[in-house]
Amino acid sequence: MTDTVETPGITGGVADLGIPALRHVPKTDEPQKTADFKSDQEVRWCPGCGDYAILAAVQGFLPQLGLKRENIVFVSGIGCSSRFPYYLNTYGMHSIHGRAPAIATGLSASRPDLSVWVVTGDGDALSIGGNHLIHALRRNVNLKILLFNNRIYGLTKGQYSPTSEVGKITKSTPMGSLDYPFNPVSLALGAEATFVARTIDSDRKHLTSVLRAAAEHEGTALVEIYQNCNIFNDGAFDVLKDPSTRDDWLLRMEHGQPLRFGSEGSRGVVRDPSTGGLRVADVAEVGTDALVVHDAHTDDPSYAFALSRLSGQDLAYTPIGVFRSVERPTYDELMTNQVETAQGASDADSATGLTALLRGNDTWTVV
């Protein structure tokens, strides 16, 4: 593992924005290694679970940030993925179903010196906790939200989830599920999230580069991680992993680069004048000049939204990388500013201030 990740579109883009992300979090002078972030707890996911790869990537990536370990906090909800904090040697809280973004909001807003991460799943974040997710995103709280999407309920043993495809046969839907699924990236963009990305558990290099971009973003970063549940939904993302199909299904977005994919770059993304959105076209037909050059910093979220709509329930086509990364003041910073402004406007010390507060303007004295 090297210190720099070769994903110029992402890291370069963030640097261009000039966001001094993580500036409030104390740095360490001591070199850190992956082992420093492993807790002494036995990892209890099913053998073969995609969560192992994500845990290894996070443990391997955190030393790159150079932050004091005690200033990193992982907060999770309920579900298989939410056991994550127990396995990291940082501060952590395994909370209740769906509520991690709310709990993390209180922590982050009151402690700007912490790097706060939320680990959640498709059921936790999009079903029971959907409300907290969208409100954290719109407020732009300084949280890094890792959404492990396996398109199934694992911990409750195999019911369909809010990202399962329509018609999914599960224990609770023997005749097929009826619900139309969420696309987590579209949902986050609808809430005007300032940073939205997608990556895959099996691509360590890409996963790490996206994590790093998220960490460097100041504000809420939502990272959807496609994660395989080998027990209840095995192979859900195989079309994106299998060498025979992945090139035709997977669109790797890089900031400043044309959106081109397919075997030998045969496909690309072009503007669709008939809908105002984007569509996939054969490069041979439209020519390379027609291809859209990816700009993750476009302020208008409708561009990134159109990108997210290229995917259907069958995962054709699946853009991965950073959809959107824009600058907007964080909720934490705005809240701190108000407190500091109020404190700066008063010259009394707190004890005198408290006395004055309790007295108010309308008193009388009995002798």
Added chain:
Amino acid sequence: MSKQVRQLDRVVIRFAGDSGDGMQLTGDRFTSETAAFGNDLSTLPNFPAEIRAPQGTMAGVSSFQLHFADHDIMTPGDRPDVLVAMNPAALKANVADMPRGGTIIVDSHDFTKRALAKVGYEASPLEDGSLDAYQVHEVDLTGLTLGALEGSGLSRKDAGRAKNMFALGLLSWMYSRPTEGTERFLRKKFATKPTIAEANVAAFRAGWNFGETTESFSISYEVKPAAMTAGTYRNISGNLALSYGLIAASQRSGLPLFLGAYPITPASDILHELSKHKRFGVRTFQAEDEIAGIGAALGASFGGALGVTTTSGPGIALKSETIGLAVSLELPLVVVDVQRGGPSTGLPTKTEQSDLMQAMYGRNGEAPVPVVAPRSPADCFWAALEAARIALAYRTPVMLLSDGYLANGSEPWLIPDVDDLPDLRVDFATELNHTDAKGEAEYWPYLRDPETLARPWAVPGTPGLEHRIGGIEKADGSGNISYDPANHDLMVRTRQAKIDGIARSIPPIEVDDPSGEASVLVLGWGSTHGPIGAACRRVRAAGQQVAQAHLRHLNPFPANLGEVLGKYEKVLIPEMNLGQLSMMVRARYLVDAIAYNQVRGLPFRAEELADVITNLISDTDGE
């Protein structure tokens, strides 16, 4: 013309009108003047949940009752001596509460056939003799206000809106209230609209002068200042006192206050108030829902803040799971429930004490939570400090049970010296606290203080103490996940023992039994303190003996409660619910407590409670 001035020891006035008539403002101003004058006082605002209910209807009537006296009083009064009714609906909705001989001042302006019919009056009560039992003053308050404001440049509609100030002026004359404060207040309130400010002042003065000159009011009254403990006082409502108590707790603990809250009647004023005081480092977070409100507060507590969430009963229902998490995490958290009528939406603007069982038991699993209740509006300050003390010292969520009456009612408050407030400082953990089998030092997040059984509070940012907590059962000491049956049994019992042990830190319950010969004890909790106390005074004034005791701590109970209950032949427990404390007392102490219950959305009347007590005394002593 010189008018007669008569001395009174106490007066109860009720202002009633349409919800758009400004009755709450009128009552507030009369209260401020009365407080400044030095009377003891107690208030009861009573208003509909609708912001602007249909005009002139019974549903839209809003009222404000004020009791003031030359001696110390405990309630806003049972029945008004004076009713000010701004329209037929206000008269109809309130006249049944008037004692015979009471004074009714009506704005006759709106007694039109249509307005009367709207509330079901077939004939005008001003003409059909139905008010013969009262001293009725028909005054065209609206017409007189319009006359006084002629030439003010205001439209007729705007000028008419100042009629509440005319009424306030008239009542201020009748009861010899000072007026400068109200004029100052009006000029400040309408600073950006000087025409409106001057119109209100003019209407207020016209009301005063009307009383002074008209033949129809021949007597004015004086209620001398009350003899009160020396010191500096202010008037304060329960929600304001509670907000100040939380800020004081933050200052005295040295921890920043973090409030996570979702707007809900009647608790929202606490959110409004705290959001004004950022200079004390207070952070207020208006959350997307009740669950996020408490979640954020708990997250802030994890980070070392004094986390607080404020709500009413329906909000507690939504927060239950997070309260359970806080029980498991053993982090400090103050949960404020300003109770209102239930179930469901119930009566949002009316008072009730029906959340005691919810506070005690409304969670899955064995999840004990300390419960603290204030007894009067000003006492909300002290109760908030006590809730914070328990939360911080014992690392536990604490339920603070206020109610709608305490929240909006007000009374004089002897302002404390900040240096006399309790010291709530806590020590965060900074050192490793355990040695493992290999002899290496480590941090155990669930290694308890032997005295309080509280676990150490190591906040993120503390090097070397990185640890994980969560809602899954933790092993005693190490805090690792544990499914061991014996460990779970131990942890459940230990969490219970920690809460039970709080009793060692709270004072014994005091009994007010002046003669020491009472056979009946009246036990209460929360806002019934005033009515129960006033009822006991009546009973004693009639020559009988009764004892009163009032609980601040509902969980755990004071250690001597069982002993106290055992001393009396009969224990009477009046509550604004169907007998929740009495169920707890009966279960815990096997005492045959007698419940007396009402859920009318209003405080008890002292008169009625006195009758209940008197009857019980004669039953008991007659046996």
